[in-house]
Amino acid sequence: MTTRGQQTVRDLRRASRSTLLRHLYFHGPLSRQELGCATRLSAGSITNVTGDLLADGLIEECGSVESDGKRPRILLRVSPGRAHLIGVDVGETQVRVTLFDLALNELASADRPSADxxxxxxxxxxxxxxxAxxxxxxxxxxxxxxxxxxGVPGIVEQGDGADPGADAVVHGQTFGWDAVPLGRLLRARTPLPLHVDNGAKTLGQAEMWFGAGRGCRDAVVALVGSGIGxxxxxxxxxxxxxxxxAGEWGHTKVHVGGRPCRCGSRGCLEAYVGAAALVERWDGTLPGTGDKAGLAALLRAADAGRPDAVALLDEAAELLGASVADLxxxxxxxxxxxxxxxxxxxGPRLLPAxxxxxxxxxxxFPRSRTVVALSELGPDAVTLGAATLPLGRFLESGGTGAH
Known part of the structure; x- marks a missing residue:
């Protein structure tokens, strides 16, 4: 019975640490009084938990604010240099690795081509x-x-053991990954804790925490790259x-029996408006042009008034809009x-259409209550979102995983 009671106390303390740490992370700097009002933890709990977090170096004092003629209130924030996070975006043509501090300030990055x-x-x-x-x-x-x-393209089968990231398996039908044990392959090369997820889902988490989805409870975040998710x-x-x-939006159908898709089916949205498909369909690009260079050339041609480029982008906007309507x-x-x-x-050209x-x-009725907008986080948001995977674990644990 004593053991059970002690465990319950530890669980409550961990929950309090998590609540306070999460609120400081997303809304800080805050005073202890503001934390109490926002989290509804008692004054005693606020004092004890902030004391523990300060002693662990997870939070720090960062100035003060006036308090109605009384003593100034000390402000607290999560210590950005206390620990670090790494985000990796495995794209279809390159791998990007970025190191962040705990406040998700970028410290260093590496971009390496991965071939077609x-x-x-x-x-x-x-x-x-x-x-390295x-x-x-x-x-x-x-x-x-x-x-x-x-963050990887394709479907990620999560592990359920003690080291779930190291057990992750990737099913990438469009580019030939059939049950690839990516987690196990990576574990052989690094002892660092691993978290693997679909790139669109990491983008979604980044947008919901820091970008255009912030403040929403129900949203869809679309990733339009060489493919679509x-x-x-x-x-x-x-x-x-x-x-x-869930979320394989690029393989919903816009034309039954239409263009062949890389997934092996026909008529998928990705086969019409993914960057790879748009570049392939436009006859104004030179053979061997990469997706990014080819798409930029297509946009320049449309801006110059070339009818074929304008027509292709008009069709892309129509199909994307109809598929957004499905969502x-x-x-x-x-x-x-x-x-x-x-x-x-x-987006800047096609969003109104x-x-x-x-x-x-x-x-x-549902359309009148849905805002359709562009991402606010830039083209490297998948990398940022990937870094939120270990960050989420850190906040959920109340910082117990910090070194």
Missing amino acids: APDPGRVVRLIAAGL HVLDAAGVPARSVLGVGI ACVVADGRRFRGASSS VNLFAPERVVIGGWAGLLL IQESATRHALA
């Missing part, structure tokens, strides 16, 4: 080399890193479905956020 068809062994070697590079460049010891978050957020949580594959009708989100490097490249198409194709 990413080989699992090569990707693992690039990630390992990138990890960013730690060395910033002069940061590996022991200060809370974890490595990795989405993160569905329902009641504040990322929706995964029974197989962790509106299915999920009734507060916001649909369009991100990804291609989404942000196309996408919004208009969504309005024409969606049911009027």
Whole structure:
């Protein structure tokens, strides 16, 4: 009975630490009184928990504010230099590794091309080399890193053992990854804690925490790159479905029996408006042009008034808008956020037409309550989102995983 009581006390203390640390992280700096009002923890709990967190170096004092003629109130914040996080974006043509401090300020990064068809062994070697590079460049010891978050294209089957990231398996049908044990391959090259998830889902978490989705409980964050994916957020949580594959928006159908898609089916949205498909369909690009250079050339041609380029982008906006309407009708989100490097490249030109198409194709009532907007976090948001995977574990644990 004593053991059970002691465990209950530890659980309550951990929950209090997590509540306070999370609130300081997203809303700080704050005084102890403000923390008490916001978290509804007792004054005694606030004093005890902040004392523990200060002693652990997880939070720090950062100035003061006047207090109605009384003694100034000391402000507290999460200590940005107390620990570090690494985010990895495994794209279809490059791997980006970025080191952040605890406040998600970028300290160092490495971009390495992964070729057109990413080989699992090569990707693992690039990630390992990138990890070594960013730690060395910033002069940061590996022991200060809370974890490595990795965003990948494809479906991620999460492990359920003691080291779930090391058990992660990736199913990437569009680029030939059939049950690749990415976590196990990475574990052989680094002892750092691993967190692996679909890139669109990491983008979604970043947007919901720091970007255009902030403040929403229900949203869809779309990643438009060489391919297309989405993160569905329902009641504040990322929706995964029974197989962790929810959000494969790029493989919904816009033309039954239409263009062949890389997934092996036909008529998928990705086969029409993914960057790779747009570049392939436009005859104004030179053979061998990469997706980013090709899409930029397509936009320049449209800006110059070339009819073929204008028509292709008009069709892309129409199809994207109709597919956004499907999201509106299915999920009734507060916001649909369009991100990804291609989404942000196309967005300034296509967003008004996408919004208009969504309005024409969606049911009027849910559409009137859905904002369709562009990402606010830039083309590297997948990397930032990947870093939020270990950050989320850190906050949930009340900082107990910090070194």
